Amino acid sequence: MWIYSSERYVLPLPPGHRFPSPKYAALRRRVATLAPERMREPEPATDVELCRTHAPEYVADVVSGALDAAAQRRIGFPWSPEMVARSRHSAGATLAACRSALEHGCGINLAGGTHHAHRGWGSGFCVFNDAAVAIRTLQAEGRIVRAMVIDLDVHQGDGTAAILAGDDTTFTLSLHGRRNFPFRKASSDLDVELDDGTGDRAYLSALHAALRVALDRFAPDVAIYLAGADPYVGDRLGRLALTKDGLAARDRFVLETMAARRVPVAIAMAGGYAADIEDSVDIHATTIAIALGIHGLGALASGRNPLPRVVLDSTDE
Ligand SMILES: [Zn+2]
Numbered sequence: 658m659w660i661y662s663s664e665r666y667v668l669p670l671p672p673g674h675r676f677p678s679p680k681y682a683a684l685r686r687r688v689a690t691l692a693p694e695r696m697r698e699p700e701p702a703t704d705v706e707l708c709r710t711h712a713p714e715y716v717a718d719v720v721s722g723a724l725d726a727a728a729q730r731r732i733g734f735p736w737s738p739e740m741v742a743r744s745r746h747s748a749g750a751t752l753a754a755c756r757s758a759l760e761h762g763c764g765i766n767l768a769g770g771t772h773h774a775h776r777g778w779g780s781g782f783c784v785f786n787d788a789a790v791a792i793r794t795l796q797a798e799g800r801i802v803r804a805m806v807i808d809l810d811v812h813q814g815d816g817t818a819a820i821l822a823g824d825d826t827t828f829t830l831s832l833h834g835r836r837n838f839p840f841r842k843a844s845s846d847l848d849v850e851l852d853d854g855t856g857d858r859a860y861l862s863a864l865h866a867a868l869r870v871a872l873d874r875f876a877p878d879v880a881i882y883l884a885g886a887d888p889y890v891g892d893r894l895g896r897l898a899l900t901k902d903g904l905a906a907r908d909r910f911v912l913e914t915m916a917a918r919r920v921p922v923a924i925a926m927a928g929g930y931a932a933d934i935e936d937s938v939d940i941h942a943t944t945i946a947i948a949l950g951i952h953g954l955g956a957l958a959s960g961r962n963p964l965p966r967v968v969l970d971s972t973d974e
Pocket of ligand 1: 885
Protein backbone atom coordinates (compact mmCIF):
# COMPACT_ATOMS: atom_id res chain seq x y z
CA MET A 658 0.00 0.00 0.00
CA TRP A 659 1.09 3.58 -0.69
CA ILE A 660 0.99 6.63 1.56
CA TYR A 661 0.59 9.99 -0.19
CA SER A 662 1.95 13.19 1.25
CA SER A 663 3.13 16.52 -0.10
CA GLU A 664 5.13 19.40 1.34
CA ARG A 665 2.35 21.54 -0.14
CA TYR A 666 0.03 20.33 2.65
CA VAL A 667 1.68 22.86 4.96
CA LEU A 668 -0.22 26.03 4.13
CA PRO A 669 1.40 29.36 5.03
CA LEU A 670 -1.21 31.23 7.09
CA PRO A 671 -1.35 34.47 9.07
CA PRO A 672 -0.05 34.21 12.69
CA GLY A 673 -2.66 32.94 15.15
CA HIS A 674 -4.79 31.23 12.47
CA ARG A 675 -6.89 28.35 13.90
CA PHE A 676 -6.00 25.84 11.19
CA PRO A 677 -3.24 23.48 12.41
CA SER A 678 -1.04 23.68 9.32
CA PRO A 679 2.13 22.46 11.16
CA LYS A 680 0.29 19.19 11.92
CA TYR A 681 0.86 18.07 8.35
CA ALA A 682 4.62 18.60 8.49
CA ALA A 683 4.83 16.80 11.85
CA LEU A 684 2.75 13.88 10.57
CA ARG A 685 4.84 13.64 7.42
CA ARG A 686 8.02 13.47 9.55
CA ARG A 687 6.46 10.85 11.85
CA VAL A 688 5.34 8.60 8.98
CA ALA A 689 8.73 8.99 7.32
CA THR A 690 10.20 7.19 10.34
CA LEU A 691 7.41 4.58 10.31
CA ALA A 692 7.27 3.57 6.65
CA PRO A 693 9.56 5.73 4.48
CA GLU A 694 9.59 3.20 1.64
CA ARG A 695 5.83 3.52 1.22
CA MET A 696 5.62 7.31 0.92
CA ARG A 697 4.77 8.83 -2.45
CA GLU A 698 4.24 12.36 -3.77
CA PRO A 699 0.69 12.79 -5.15
CA GLU A 700 -0.23 14.32 -8.49
CA PRO A 701 -2.50 17.37 -8.25
CA ALA A 702 -6.14 16.86 -9.24
CA THR A 703 -6.80 18.28 -12.71
CA ASP A 704 -9.59 20.69 -13.66
CA VAL A 705 -11.40 17.85 -15.43
CA GLU A 706 -11.28 15.73 -12.26
CA LEU A 707 -12.43 18.62 -10.06
CA CYS A 708 -15.27 19.58 -12.41
CA ARG A 709 -16.83 16.10 -12.23
CA THR A 710 -17.74 17.05 -8.64
CA HIS A 711 -17.64 20.83 -8.44
CA ALA A 712 -19.35 23.56 -10.44
CA PRO A 713 -16.94 24.68 -13.20
CA GLU A 714 -17.39 28.35 -12.24
CA TYR A 715 -16.41 27.57 -8.63
CA VAL A 716 -13.30 25.68 -9.75
CA ALA A 717 -12.41 28.58 -12.04
CA ASP A 718 -12.85 31.11 -9.22
CA VAL A 719 -10.65 29.07 -6.86
CA VAL A 720 -7.94 28.52 -9.44
CA SER A 721 -7.84 32.13 -10.68
CA GLY A 722 -8.13 33.80 -7.29
CA ALA A 723 -11.54 35.28 -8.06
CA LEU A 724 -13.24 34.09 -4.84
CA ASP A 725 -14.86 37.06 -3.14
CA ALA A 726 -14.27 37.96 0.51
CA ALA A 727 -17.40 36.14 1.72
CA ALA A 728 -16.41 32.93 -0.10
CA GLN A 729 -12.92 33.10 1.42
CA ARG A 730 -14.36 33.72 4.90
CA ARG A 731 -16.61 30.70 4.53
CA ILE A 732 -13.62 28.55 3.56
CA GLY A 733 -11.59 30.03 6.41
CA PHE A 734 -8.41 30.58 4.39
CA PRO A 735 -7.29 33.75 2.63
CA TRP A 736 -6.83 32.91 -1.06
CA SER A 737 -3.26 32.20 -2.15
CA PRO A 738 -1.60 30.16 -4.90
CA GLU A 739 -0.41 27.86 -2.10
CA MET A 740 -4.02 27.26 -1.04
CA VAL A 741 -4.90 26.20 -4.59
CA ALA A 742 -1.87 23.90 -4.82
CA ARG A 743 -2.62 22.35 -1.42
CA SER A 744 -6.25 21.71 -2.32
CA ARG A 745 -5.39 20.18 -5.70
CA HIS A 746 -2.69 17.92 -4.26
CA SER A 747 -4.86 16.79 -1.39
CA ALA A 748 -7.71 15.82 -3.73
CA GLY A 749 -5.20 14.11 -6.04
CA ALA A 750 -3.78 12.22 -3.09
CA THR A 751 -7.14 10.79 -2.04
CA LEU A 752 -7.68 9.67 -5.64
CA ALA A 753 -4.21 8.09 -5.62
CA ALA A 754 -4.96 6.45 -2.26
CA CYS A 755 -8.09 4.92 -3.82
CA ARG A 756 -6.02 3.57 -6.71
CA SER A 757 -3.59 2.08 -4.18
CA ALA A 758 -6.55 0.57 -2.32
CA LEU A 759 -7.92 -1.04 -5.49
CA GLU A 760 -4.51 -2.54 -6.21
CA HIS A 761 -3.20 -3.37 -2.73
CA GLY A 762 -6.22 -3.27 -0.43
CA CYS A 763 -5.38 0.06 1.19
CA GLY A 764 -4.00 3.51 0.46
CA ILE A 765 -3.52 6.58 2.63
CA ASN A 766 -3.57 10.34 2.16
CA LEU A 767 -1.78 12.21 4.95
CA ALA A 768 -4.29 15.05 4.45
CA GLY A 769 -7.73 15.09 2.80
CA GLY A 770 -11.11 14.46 4.32
CA THR A 771 -12.25 17.94 3.23
CA HIS A 772 -15.88 16.98 3.67
CA HIS A 773 -17.43 20.44 4.16
CA ALA A 774 -16.72 21.40 0.53
CA HIS A 775 -19.95 21.52 -1.49
CA ARG A 776 -20.48 21.50 -5.23
CA GLY A 777 -20.37 25.26 -5.62
CA TRP A 778 -18.65 26.54 -2.49
CA GLY A 779 -16.07 25.70 0.13
CA SER A 780 -16.50 25.80 3.90
CA GLY A 781 -14.77 24.98 7.18
CA PHE A 782 -11.17 24.75 5.84
CA CYS A 783 -12.41 22.63 2.91
CA VAL A 784 -11.92 23.85 -0.68
CA PHE A 785 -12.43 20.73 -2.82
CA ASN A 786 -14.26 17.58 -1.70
CA ASP A 787 -11.49 15.02 -2.12
CA ALA A 788 -13.66 11.95 -1.47
CA ALA A 789 -16.28 12.96 -4.05
CA VAL A 790 -13.59 13.92 -6.58
CA ALA A 791 -11.95 10.51 -6.17
CA ILE A 792 -15.23 8.59 -6.44
CA ARG A 793 -16.44 10.49 -9.52
CA THR A 794 -13.09 10.02 -11.26
CA LEU A 795 -12.91 6.27 -10.58
CA GLN A 796 -16.49 5.90 -11.77
CA ALA A 797 -15.78 7.89 -14.93
CA GLU A 798 -12.78 5.65 -15.64
CA GLY A 799 -14.90 2.54 -15.10
CA ARG A 800 -12.64 1.40 -12.24
CA ILE A 801 -15.53 1.16 -9.76
CA VAL A 802 -19.28 1.33 -9.71
CA ARG A 803 -20.15 1.64 -6.02
CA ALA A 804 -18.38 3.61 -3.31
CA MET A 805 -18.97 4.13 0.41
CA VAL A 806 -17.76 7.04 2.50
CA ILE A 807 -17.24 6.22 6.19
CA ASP A 808 -16.90 9.63 7.81
CA LEU A 809 -15.76 9.43 11.43
CA ASP A 810 -14.51 12.98 11.68
CA VAL A 811 -16.38 14.56 14.60
CA HIS A 812 -18.06 17.05 12.26
CA GLN A 813 -20.77 15.98 9.85
CA GLY A 814 -19.70 15.35 6.26
CA ASP A 815 -22.31 17.77 4.97
CA GLY A 816 -20.61 18.58 1.67
CA THR A 817 -20.06 14.93 0.80
CA ALA A 818 -23.65 14.06 1.74
CA ALA A 819 -25.05 16.89 -0.38
CA ILE A 820 -22.85 16.17 -3.41
CA LEU A 821 -23.61 12.43 -3.38
CA ALA A 822 -27.29 12.73 -2.36
CA GLY A 823 -29.83 10.73 -4.34
CA ASP A 824 -27.14 8.59 -5.99
CA ASP A 825 -27.67 4.82 -5.74
CA THR A 826 -24.01 4.16 -6.56
CA THR A 827 -22.78 5.83 -3.38
CA PHE A 828 -23.43 5.44 0.34
CA THR A 829 -22.47 8.07 2.90
CA LEU A 830 -22.16 7.22 6.61
CA SER A 831 -21.36 9.97 9.11
CA LEU A 832 -20.96 9.73 12.90
CA HIS A 833 -20.71 13.22 14.35
CA GLY A 834 -21.50 15.56 17.21
CA ARG A 835 -25.12 16.62 17.22
CA ARG A 836 -24.35 20.10 18.54
CA ASN A 837 -21.17 20.68 16.56
CA PHE A 838 -20.44 22.40 13.21
CA PRO A 839 -22.03 22.37 10.65
CA PHE A 840 -25.12 23.66 12.44
CA ARG A 841 -27.27 23.10 9.38
CA LYS A 842 -26.69 19.40 8.67
CA ALA A 843 -27.17 17.68 5.32
CA SER A 844 -28.70 14.19 5.01
CA SER A 845 -26.20 11.35 4.64
CA ASP A 846 -27.49 7.90 3.71
CA LEU A 847 -26.90 7.11 7.39
CA ASP A 848 -26.30 9.77 10.04
CA VAL A 849 -25.52 8.99 13.67
CA GLU A 850 -25.65 12.01 15.96
CA LEU A 851 -23.70 11.88 19.21
CA ASP A 852 -24.17 13.97 22.34
CA ASP A 853 -21.43 16.18 23.75
CA GLY A 854 -19.12 14.20 26.02
CA THR A 855 -19.71 10.82 24.33
CA GLY A 856 -16.90 8.45 25.39
CA ASP A 857 -15.24 5.32 24.02
CA ARG A 858 -17.83 2.76 25.00
CA ALA A 859 -20.92 4.55 23.69
CA TYR A 860 -19.06 5.67 20.56
CA LEU A 861 -17.80 2.21 19.65
CA SER A 862 -21.20 0.69 20.28
CA ALA A 863 -22.83 3.25 17.95
CA LEU A 864 -20.13 2.68 15.34
CA HIS A 865 -20.49 -1.11 15.41
CA ALA A 866 -24.23 -0.85 14.88
CA ALA A 867 -23.96 1.81 12.16
CA LEU A 868 -21.29 0.08 10.10
CA ARG A 869 -23.25 -3.15 10.24
CA VAL A 870 -26.39 -1.39 8.96
CA ALA A 871 -24.41 0.38 6.23
CA LEU A 872 -22.77 -2.83 4.99
CA ASP A 873 -26.08 -4.71 5.12
CA ARG A 874 -27.59 -2.06 2.87
CA PHE A 875 -24.70 -1.44 0.50
CA ALA A 876 -21.80 -3.48 -0.89
CA PRO A 877 -19.10 -1.04 -2.07
CA ASP A 878 -16.30 -1.64 -4.57
CA VAL A 879 -14.19 0.80 -2.56
CA ALA A 880 -14.58 2.69 0.71
CA ILE A 881 -13.07 6.01 1.73
CA TYR A 882 -12.52 6.26 5.48
CA LEU A 883 -12.24 9.73 7.03
CA ALA A 884 -10.30 8.93 10.20
CA GLY A 885 -10.67 12.32 11.89
CA ALA A 886 -8.62 12.80 15.06
CA ASP A 887 -11.12 15.32 16.42
CA PRO A 888 -13.43 13.02 18.45
CA TYR A 889 -10.47 13.03 20.92
CA VAL A 890 -11.20 14.25 24.45
CA GLY A 891 -8.36 16.78 24.18
CA ASP A 892 -9.55 18.29 20.90
CA ARG A 893 -10.36 22.01 20.97
CA LEU A 894 -13.24 21.68 18.48
CA GLY A 895 -14.50 18.14 19.09
CA ARG A 896 -16.83 18.20 22.14
CA LEU A 897 -16.61 14.38 22.44
CA ALA A 898 -14.48 12.43 24.90
CA LEU A 899 -12.76 9.56 23.13
CA THR A 900 -9.36 8.47 24.42
CA LYS A 901 -6.42 7.58 22.18
CA ASP A 902 -7.11 3.91 22.94
CA GLY A 903 -10.74 4.39 21.96
CA LEU A 904 -9.73 5.99 18.67
CA ALA A 905 -7.30 3.14 17.97
CA ALA A 906 -10.12 0.67 18.63
CA ARG A 907 -12.28 2.64 16.20
CA ASP A 908 -9.65 2.45 13.47
CA ARG A 909 -8.97 -1.22 14.05
CA PHE A 910 -12.67 -2.03 13.93
CA VAL A 911 -13.27 -0.16 10.67
CA LEU A 912 -10.16 -1.47 8.91
CA GLU A 913 -10.55 -5.08 10.10
CA THR A 914 -14.23 -5.08 9.15
CA MET A 915 -13.50 -3.84 5.65
CA ALA A 916 -10.56 -6.25 5.24
CA ALA A 917 -12.73 -9.16 6.37
CA ARG A 918 -15.26 -8.20 3.70
CA ARG A 919 -12.51 -7.72 1.11
CA VAL A 920 -13.44 -4.07 0.58
CA PRO A 921 -10.48 -1.88 -0.49
CA VAL A 922 -10.11 1.17 1.76
CA ALA A 923 -8.57 4.58 1.15
CA ILE A 924 -7.89 6.52 4.34
CA ALA A 925 -7.93 10.32 4.64
CA MET A 926 -6.87 12.09 7.82
CA ALA A 927 -9.61 14.77 8.11
CA GLY A 928 -9.69 16.98 11.22
CA GLY A 929 -7.60 17.08 14.38
CA TYR A 930 -7.31 20.19 16.52
CA ALA A 931 -5.83 19.00 19.80
CA ALA A 932 -4.53 21.69 22.13
CA ASP A 933 -1.14 19.98 21.81
CA ILE A 934 -0.65 19.32 18.09
CA GLU A 935 1.42 16.22 18.92
CA ASP A 936 -1.75 14.55 20.26
CA SER A 937 -3.44 14.91 16.86
CA VAL A 938 -0.27 13.61 15.20
CA ASP A 939 -0.20 10.62 17.59
CA ILE A 940 -3.80 9.75 16.69
CA HIS A 941 -3.24 10.04 12.93
CA ALA A 942 0.04 8.08 13.14
CA THR A 943 -1.72 5.31 15.06
CA THR A 944 -4.33 5.06 12.29
CA ILE A 945 -1.50 4.57 9.81
CA ALA A 946 0.30 2.04 12.00
CA ILE A 947 -2.89 -0.01 12.30
CA ALA A 948 -3.41 0.12 8.52
CA LEU A 949 0.19 -0.98 7.96
CA GLY A 950 -0.34 -3.85 10.39
CA ILE A 951 -3.35 -5.07 8.43
CA HIS A 952 -2.25 -4.24 4.87
CA GLY A 953 1.51 -3.94 5.13
CA LEU A 954 2.23 -7.04 3.10
CA GLY A 955 -0.41 -6.40 0.45
CA ALA A 956 -2.18 -9.36 1.98
CA LEU A 957 -5.64 -8.36 0.80
CA ALA A 958 -4.69 -8.05 -2.86
CA SER A 959 -2.82 -11.35 -2.88
CA GLY A 960 -5.60 -13.24 -1.12
CA ARG A 961 -3.34 -14.01 1.84
CA ASN A 962 -5.21 -11.84 4.30
CA PRO A 963 -4.73 -13.70 7.59
CA LEU A 964 -7.43 -11.81 9.48
CA PRO A 965 -10.34 -13.70 10.94
CA ARG A 966 -13.78 -12.40 10.05
CA VAL A 967 -14.87 -9.70 12.44
CA VAL A 968 -17.94 -10.63 14.44
CA LEU A 969 -19.75 -7.34 14.66
CA ASP A 970 -21.61 -8.16 17.84
CA SER A 971 -18.65 -9.37 19.84
CA THR A 972 -17.85 -6.10 21.56
CA ASP A 973 -21.25 -4.41 21.44
CA GLU A 974 -22.38 -3.15 24.81
ZN1 LIG B 1 -13.69 17.76 11.92
